[in-house]
Amino acid sequence: MTATPVGTASTLVIAPMLVVLVAAAGTLLLGRHPRARTAVSLAGGAGYAIAVAAIDWYIVLAPDAPGIATYQVGDLPAPFGITLVADGLSAFMLTMVAILGIASLVFSTRHLPGGEGRSYYFPLFHFLALGVTGAFLTGDLFNLFVWFEVMLMASYVFVAYSGGPQHTRAAFWYVTLNLLASAVFLLGVGGIYATTGTLNMADLAQRLAEPAAYGLDPVPVVGLLGLLLSVFAIKAGLVPFQFWIPTAYRAAPPQITALLAGATKKVGIYAIIRLSFTIFAGAEVAVDLPLPLVGVAITGDSPLPFVGAALFVMAAGSILLGGIGAVGRDSMEGVFAYSSIGQVGFIAIPVAIAATAAGPELRTFAIIAALVYALNHTLAKGLLFLAVGTVRSATGTSRFADLGGLAKRSPPLALAVFVGSLALVGIPPLSGFFGKFLVFDAAARAGSGPVLVLLLVGSLLTIAYATRLWNRSFWGARTDAVEAATVDPVQIAILVGLAVAIIAVGIGFEPVYEFAETAAEAALDTEGYVDAVDPQTASELAGSNGGGH
Amino acid sequence: MTTVIMRTTARAIVPIILVVAISLFFDGHNLPGGGFIGGVLTTTAFAIVYMGFGLDFLERGILGRDVDPGKEPSRDRVVLAYRRLFAYGFALAVASGLAPLLFGKPFLTQTFEMLEGVPIYDHLEVASALAFDFGVYCVVVGGLLTILSVVGAE
Numbered sequence: 219m220t221a222t223p224v225g226t227a228s229t230l231v232i233a234p235m236l237v238v239l240v241a242a243a244g245t246l247l248l249g250r251h252p253r254a255r256t257a258v259s260l261a262g263g264a265g266y267a268i269a270v271a272a273i274d275w276y277i278v279l280a281p282d283a284p285g286i287a288t289y290q291v292g293d294l295p296a297p298f299g300i301t302l303v304a305d306g307l308s309a310f311m312l313t314m315v316a317i318l319g320i321a322s323l324v325f326s327t328r329h330l331p332g333g334e335g336r337s338y339y340f341p342l343f344h345f346l347a348l349g350v351t352g353a354f355l356t357g358d359l360f361n362l363f364v365w366f367e368v369m370l371m372a373s374y375v376f377v378a379y380s381g382g383p384q385h386t387r388a389a390f391w392y393v394t395l396n397l398l399a400s401a402v403f404l405l406g407v408g409g410i411y412a413t414t415g416t417l418n419m420a421d422l423a424q425r426l427a428e429p430a431a432y433g434l435d436p437v438p439v440v441g442l443l444g445l446l447l448s449v450f451a452i453k454a455g456l457v458p459f460q461f462w463i464p465t466a467y468r469a470a471p472p473q474i475t476a477l478l479a480g481a482t483k484k485v486g487i488y489a490i491i492r493l494s495f496t497i498f499a500g501a502e503v504a505v506d507l508p509l510p511l512v513g514v515a516i517t518g519d520s521p522l523p524f525v526g527a528a529l530f531v532m533a534a535g536s537i538l539l540g541g542i543g544a545v546g547r548d549s550m551e552g553v554f555a556y557s558s559i560g561q562v563g564f565i566a567i568p569v570a571i572a573a574t575a576a577g578p579e580l581r582t583f584a585i586i587a588a589l590v591y592a593l594n595h596t597l598a599k600g601l602l603f604l605a606v607g608t609v610r611s612a613t614g615t616s617r618f619a620d621l622g623g624l625a626k627r628s629p630p631l632a633l634a635v636f637v638g639s640l641a642l643v644g645i646p647p648l649s650g651f652f653g654k655f656l657v658f659d660a661a662a663r664a665g666s667g668p669v670l671v672l673l674l675v676g677s678l679l680t681i682a683y684a685t686r687l688w689n690r691s692f693w694g695a696r697t698d699a700v701e702a703a704t705v706d707p708v709q710i711a712i713l714v715g716l717a718v719a720i721i722a723v724g725i726g727f728e729p730v731y732e733f734a735e736t737a738a739e740a741a742l743d744t745e746g747y748v749d750a751v752d753p754q755t756a757s758e759l760a761g762s763n764g765g766g767h
Numbered sequence: 768m769t770t771v772i773m774r775t776t777a778r779a780i781v782p783i784i785l786v787v788a789i790s791l792f793f794d795g796h797n798l799p800g801g802g803f804i805g806g807v808l809t810t811t812a813f814a815i816v817y818m819g820f821g822l823d824f825l826e827r828g829i830l831g832r833d834v835d836p837g838k839e840p841s842r843d844r845v846v847l848a849y850r851r852l853f854a855y856g857f858a859l860a861v862a863s864g865l866a867p868l869l870f871g872k873p874f875l876t877q878t879f880e881m882l883e884g885v886p887i888y889d890h891l892e893v894a895s896a897l898a899f900d901f902g903v904y905c906v907v908v909g910g911l912l913t914i915l916s917v918v919g920a921e
Contacts, residue, residue: 236865239864246853289874292873293876
């Protein structure tokens with residue numbers, strides 16, 4: 219077999235995963251030495267940030283960057299070995315997760331929930347990051363399943379981490395639901411393998427674009443994609459798969475909830491975008507789904523209109539249910555958990571618009587809107603969940619009944635939460651403004667009146683629950699818990715750092731937009747993706763082997 | 768469960784299970800088997816010992832240590848050893864995956880060497896995959912035994 223040359227750009231693709239793996243192994247070995255464990259953990263975080271920044275620059279953003287790079291694990295050629303692919307979309311997602319991941323990691327060194335499991339906290343943290351990173355980088359459908367499992371294994375433990383009865387109950391629900399989702403995922407993957415004979419994503423895209431050349435009938439793929447979509451919707455927490463979110467988010471330690479909302483949710487969104495647009499968009503399938511009850515007929519020559527219709531319904535449900543649910547909660551994390559459901563709806567709406575878009579221009583624009591909104595949600599919701607952690611470690615509670623007057627007790631904390639809430643609402647010049655603006659603009663360009671109304675209602679609900687949260691916990695008379703609070707300066711510094719990031723994204727929006735544009739173009743560039751991976755056929759391989767060993 | 772029948776059966780089958788586990792482990796890279804299956808089978812051997820002779824038997828009976836019967840199971844020295852096995856196994860698997868990078872090959876690349884003229888076996892295949900598999904084996908044995916002994920005690 220001819221050896222694949224391993225260039226710098228190529229090795230970079232796997233670098234973030236290797237860093238996390240080594241950090242996980244290091245923290246496991248150093249279980250009995252808390253100081254060294256923390257140091258290795260932080261070094262791992264820094265290494266991860268450097269690796270992601272290097273991917274961003276050398277593969278995607280530099281003037282002479284290739285735009286996409288691949289890595290064949292174990293020197294086995296695609297489609298037989300596992301392919302890792304870093305392109306604009308993966309890089310954008312990784313960057314988002316890296317920023318929040320570092321914040322959450324540093325936060326964890328200051329506020330580590332106690333108990334027996336403490337020595338496993340950092341290894342698990344790195345495993346969670348490993349799963350998320352792998353999911354963003356893999357170019358193989360089955361491998362995606364594996365990374366989902368890695369991510370879930372770590373998050374199961376985190377949901378049950380605090381060990382109380384309500385945590386165990388939340389974890390039980392979470393495990394049951396996700397086992398079911400994994401089974402459905404596996405069914406979908408198996409079905410796709412049976413239909414197309416491959417699981418390498420590039421090979422899949424290639425075969426679906428010319429089904430006749432490969433002698434396959436791609437029709438079942440639409441239904442199978444539907445199965446996969448439902449799994450990704452569970453991860454993203456879209457209605458009707460949102461019910462696990464409030465309990466799980468309340469049970470996990472707040473800094474992990476920040477990651478669950480900011481990173482693992484985005485894995486669901488990423489998987490929807492990657493599979494629907496990069497892989498399945500080119501499938502030659504006539505979709506004809508008359509829905510006489512609502513008076514719409516879904517027709518088209520690829521699975522995308524079907525995806526779009528399903529996403530519209532789920533996103534609309536999420537925005538309404540999340541918004542209305544958030545208004546009535548009695549604790550900070552309850553509000554933010556429901557808010558996450560609503561905000562994911564705001565991300566899914568432009569994805570749905572992209573899926574049903576008539577022209578490539580609107581499609582690119584809508585994906586940009588989704589990505590920018592996702593970035594804003596990661597930063598803002600990450601900040602807010604970390605703020606819940608700060609409030610909890612300072613006052614011992616995060617229930618509105620026991621809070622009040624926090625604004626005067628700790629002005630920097632209040633300021634950070636204020637910025638985070640305004641980013642959710644979408645006030646200029648914060649990142650949230652551009653997120654909301656682009657989503658509204660995409661809906662206006664698509665010419666969809668009902669969607670605009672829906673977005674408006676969702677935004678009003680956001681204002682309502684953000685205001686209510688502010689009134690209940692930051693204004694008003696100081697309660698005993700707030701009076702006795704001791705606020706950790708490092709935690710505050712992290713929150714302020716994230717708030718500055720939100721403002722910086724808003725003020726220096728131009729490069730962020732360009733990055734998102736590169737990502738959106740990469741998401742839609744099926745041909746470039748296939749060319750970069752260059753899946754071989756068995757006969758080509760036999761030829762290049764020249765008789766083998 | 769600690770009946771005479773159970774103990775006698777355990778004496779007979781535990782060695783057989785361990786031998787089968789080891790042979791499955793060595794076959795892994797070419798035939799069905801490998802670190803995971805070998806590890807799970809090894810754990811079942813331990814589980815049978817636990818069932819037949821009780822949770823403290825390993826420490827008291829085999830390792831000859833003194834054991835306080837009422838203490839926290841997760842503080843057992845043998846459980847700490849399982850945890851270390853897990854950590855070292857994981858580190859070994861990661862290191863064996865990283866090793867090819869030193870030779871300019873991608874992560875997890877494997878190779879093998881045929882040793883000719885070995886007594887009894889004639890030829891013996893030495894595969895680099897064995898290092899990774901051994902790491903997996905340790906992770907599985909360490910992880911499952913930790914769960915088994917901690918949960919089993921509760």
